[in-house]
Amino acid sequence: MNLIKNRKVGFIGAGNMGQAIMKALVDTQTVAPGNLYATNRSPGKLKKVEEQFGVKPLSTNEDLVDTCDIIVLAVKPQDLAGVLEPIASSFHDGHLVISLAAGFSLKSLQRLLPSVKGLARAMPNTPATIQKAVVGYCLADNAETYQASVEEFLQPLGLVVPTEEGETFEALTVSCGSGTGFVLELMQYWQEWIEEHGFDPATARKMVVQTFLGAAALADKSESTSLVELQDRVVSKKGVTAAGLQSMRELELERGLRYSFEKAAIRDQEIERGTARQ
Template sequence: MTHPLLKTYKVGFIGAGHMAQALIKGMVESKLLRPDQILVSNRTPGKPLKLKELYQIQTREHNEQIVEECDIVILAMKPQDLPQAMANLASAFNENQIVISLAAGITMRSLQKMIPQPRLVRLMPNTPSLIGRGVLGVLANKKDEVVTEITKDLFSGLGVILELETEDQFDALMISCSSGTGFVFEMMMYWQDWIIEHGFTPEQAKMMTIETFVGASLLAAQSAGVDIEELQQRVTSKKGVTAAGLNSMRELEIERALRISFEKAALRSQEIARQT
């Protein structure tokens, strides 16, 4: 059962780009919110009008109207656009509002400096959220059960939601799950290319790659109480074919290469945070 307050709340989006569109689609189609509970503003008018046409939500010309009318305000513009937008809006927020920032790289400390009044939440979705299979991290500035429950309910249709304790956890989730989706695609591309080199069509290679990744993931997901290492041992016989490949992966230090890539991504995230 969703939190009763959600039935009465108005939820406003500032910014109507890709992420906002995906979230609105999920909220309307899952019937979590009625279209009249959703308000949208954007820098230029085209995207809100399209959303109105698709989902009968409400549009507003100015960001100030969203802040004035909504109980929950979702900041869905790019991180580099956020500070300027907040400079003109900051004083309009009140302490009862919940403000959810989607901006990667804008820390809770910076958000608090920009808009000190409301209850603040950082949300990190990843792109599989578009098909309800996301991993989403939620970090609130204060321990507040109502805020956490409402935020979890609001995004429940998008995937698994993890309540985070620290900014460090938030960054780790961003790198492993959001950037991580891109890292997995990179590996899938290597798989696909190798298969094509052995006489399969690109379509067949794509299907074989996808099914191998999905199959392994679902097997792991459905093997309660069995860890991934154990599952790997079950497909590996001593001195067999899989073992030869795995030994080579270990000799080539694939783990080290991946860890370095994760760390490089983390450094870039810190750099962006400093710039914004």
């Protein structure tokens, strides 16, 4: 599409997620070399991104907004209002602003940046660091014309999912953002059980990882087959897998997981209300 290849992209914040996105943009040549800029509170990370990805360091956030067309807000949510308030007047309606801040609503962003029409919120999960993220995004009202640019920007991170702010954005945050943590929790149970049955930790870890990767890759390769059908293929009546699955269902594993998802969603709402009050 090349909508952003020759645009100047600036990151306010060169921490973990900022760096993951810079790396993805550079590796996939989505943005032309020399068109990436960043600021950061402490200087060490700026030096690192300059050396590793050729990102040009700028000394103030105001300079960055003056220099760039696309501004990525990659500071912690609790720092965001303090970062934007003093530089709000530097933004104009030609800017596209993409906020990564969890729990910071588009309404709060609009209040802070009233002159910006191109406002988007994106929620990548940590596999973004290896370009295997699920990244959801939503656009502010009347920002539809920026949709293609936002998608092109996020594409290098992994699977891009458009959502609406509210229930679907929250569901994505919980199931994919927190979901990465939930899956890693399950993997730990797997590993512990394997170790208890005679395998050394390194081998047990590899076995778990490959089992999860294998199941996911199988599902990925068989897109037209439902997950239930795929599962049926590994379950023979009265067999080993069937016995295990029956216990999982008797123990209501699904109910436990749903309960955890709902708890996480409630926490997400609390955080969103808290940042909106700032």
